[in-house]
Structures are given as structure tokens and as C-alpha cells.
Amino acid sequence: MPKFVKRALLLLVVIAMLPASLYGCTGGTEPTSAPSGDVSNSGSEASAAQSGELPEGNSVTVGIAQDLSSLDPQLAATAGVREVLFNIFEGLVKASPDGSVTPAVASDYELSEDGKTYTFTLREGVTFHNGETVTVEDVVYSLERCAGSENDGTPLVSAFSNAVSIEAVDESHVAVTLAEPSTEFINALTSPVIPAGSGPSITETMVGTGPFRFVSYAPQDNLVMEKYDGYWNQEKAAKLDRVTFKIIPDVNSLVIGLKGETLDMVVHLPNTLLGEVENEFTVHQNTMNIVQALYLNNAVEPFDNELVRQAMYYAIDVDEIIEFVCSGAGVATGTSMYPAQSKYFMPELAENYQKDVEKAKELLAQAGYPDGFTMTITAPSNYAQHMDTAMVLIEQLKAVGITAELIPVEWQSWVDDVYRGRNYQSTVCGIAADDMTAREMLVRYMSDNRKNFIAFSDPEYDEVMAQAMASTDDAEQTALYKRAQEILNERAASLWLQDACELVVMNPELEGFTFYRTYVIDMAAISRK
16 A cells, blocks of 8 residues: 555544544643743733734744743753753853854863863853853852752752762862763753852743843743843854744644744744645754654553563554654654764664564563553643654554553643653653763663653663763773663663654744754844845
């Protein structure tokens, strides 16, 4: 059967399964008062942003599907929050489009011969958005907070579990000493520098050092930021005066907003909507730099059984999912690594579980489920790609006797109940990296890692990862990270599917958008023609 015929038939099935509430627009709650602090709401312009009217002058409104679940820049659990806060906060270093890091609050650094001590030179003239100069006390405080000083010693950034001391050398130098050498630790220093003593109140003041300063946030509605005139790097200063991120969970409403000129730009739009926008707008297409999967809770039955997980992998057709969800433009993954991480990405792992219904049934029988079982798939309803994927999976799993029910939830419920609460059987979502290290994508599967929301536990995996993170030999480290991926694939810890394709759609009057290899929306580079 031709692919387009299969896709058409599958589309009819999926449409029939869609909850009625998912058609059309979804409304937000009433805006809350803007956080208090050193910046204030902007009166008429903020009101215009909240009402959906197009701001005048050198301002843009960007449509995003995800609400911002936490504004604490060092606690941001989701990539959708981090990509927005990238514009407001900076670390000693910051991400570059090619996946490397570039100096930011620090002008440079030195690494000791034993690979254990990083010494940073603070850049002169860097100020916070409240006008105060960044000091070594601010930097030490920020790094110690990352290391868990305000979290009962549990690091907010996992790489800081390797840090044994953080100290000011003098008024312009800070040294971080590690227990074990690490060539990757520099990537953790993208974690934001905030004023000393900020603590949880950082979500109210939102004082950073980035090219934009925070103005206001209305939950489930919008976040507004404006150009910071005192930004230290005038060559990379913001070109726009004001940016409003408008939260609109429904993809159709995002397209309507573009066409109705209440939105200037939309990010993470499914590429299946290309035909709706390509003739009127500037369209950038790329993969999302995520690993989309059916993530299985390894701590609950029947997913605590490796044979069941393997059977499910053989029961599905990843190519069919990519064809339906991304019009064939996604890239199959067989483990927790996406193609942009080319140094570590192993495309061959995606070949290990080709659809084989009979093998799947055989494995289910061996596991004690000859007649299959029932299960639930929880998915964030604001992400069309994940909802569509879940519905295709439901159809595919029927062939081996597995009856799955889709449970759509709002984004904040997904974060609270699934990711943080671990109260789920399975979920379709995408996992992204803060940086380009393999460690960032793989450490979350270690038994004791706080990000291990699938509850995967394997002694061999833990040992291989420990060796990889401690290695300072690049070839050895890369080989160990690849072995770790093989273990995940062999154990079928989850059903890794694809790096999904997406669109960034812009008003033709705008230019300057650049894709990063990590989750970033760099609004400082955007300008009007």
C-alpha cells in the first residue's frame, strides 16, 4: 500500500479518536498580577500584549504552545522555559548556535593541568538589569546555589555534584574545584548568574544579565520582556525594543494568530502545517533537537518487565509514525540522543526494533501476557506532535493485543504529575539537552538521578556512565557513552521514536532567526528589515 494511502487511512482513524475538546481554540485563565521587583509592568503595551493586539513599533509577539511552569532560571525543569529565559539570564558562559559555549559573564577561564580546577576571570562592566555591577559574591552565590546550598545539598544542576569547592580567588576571579577531572563541566556553567541572596525571590525580581530584561508574566497568557540598554555586549545587543511570548496551546489558533497579524512569529509549529503558512510567511524548517519517545514508567507493571518493553518496540512502526506526524521529515532515533549530537548519535540503533508483530506476540507470551494488556498513555495536549504520535501508537499496539487509552493533560499537569510526580504508566513527550554533551542526555537514566522520571535502573548502565563521566580521554569517553546508549536500547528502557521536525514561522518583515543545536529562541538576533 502506498505511503500516502496508509497515511490518509490512519488520519481518518486518528481524527475519529480526537477528543471534541481538542478542536478549535483553548482559552487561558485570567492573568495574575505581574511579579513585583526592580522592573514594573508597562501599562498600555503590556495590556495590549495580554489582549492579543499586535504591539506597535519595534516590538514583536511570539506564539508559543507551552506555559512557563517555573521562572526560576536554575530550577527550570523544561526546555520550553529555558529557551525563553535564555534571553534574560546568562551564565559565566552561554550557548552558541553550533553547540559550543562562548564567554559571557566570564571573559575567559583556565583549566588546571590535573583537569580539576576551573578558574574564571569575570568580565568588567557586566551589570544586572537592576543596574548593579556583577561581583564575585554574586557568582559564588549562584554557583553554590547550583551545587545545592539552598536545596539540602542536592544539586540543582547535576554536574555540580562533582564540585568540592567554589571560592572567590580575588575581586575578579572565581575558582571551582572538582572531585574528579571533567572536560565536560564547562557546559554546566551556562547556568545563570543571579544576584547574591536572591533565592526563590528570583522568580519575582527576575534580574539577570542578558540582552532583555523581564517586564511581566501572566500565567497561561504571556511573558513580556524589553531590551536592556545596559547590556555588556553591545555588538550582540537586542535589536527589538520589546518581545511578548504569547502562550497559545492550540496549533490551529497559532496559525490563525499569524494570519490575523496578532502574532509576528511562531516557534515549534508542526511541519504538517507547512502548506498553511509557506506562501505568506518566512518559514524555517529543522528538527526540534529533542528525543521524542513513548517513555515507560519502569517502576510499574507491566513495564517493569524487559520482555514487555521489547515486545512493544517490535509492535510499533517508527517509520509510519514519522510519516504521519512529520510528513516523513523526522529522524528516527533508537536511544536518548538526537542527530545534532553527531559525535555520539548512533543511527544504527534505530534499526534494532523493526516492526515484527509475531515476535512481539512471542515476547508478550514469554512475559506472561499472551492476550496483551491495557495501559494508558498520558500526553501534553498543547503539543500536537506528541498527541498525534500517541494516537498512532494506540492503533499500532492493537495488533499485538495491547489496548491503550490516551489521557490528554494540560502542560502544567504533565510537569507536576508525570515528570515530577512519576504518577503515570507511559507518556509521549520530547526530552532536550541543556548542552551538547552526551552526559546531559544520558545521566537522567542513572538509578539515583533526580531527572530519571522513567525509573530505569541497571547496574551495568550506572557503571558505564560513571566511567564515562570520569574519563578525560575523548575517544574512551565517547566509546563509553555509546555503550551506555546500547544498553538503553537493549533493555528497551523506553520506545525512542524520533527527533521530530518543526517549523519556525515569521512575518516576512522580520529577519535574523538562527537555529541552535540546543533549545534556544535567540530573540536578540531578530530585527525588522
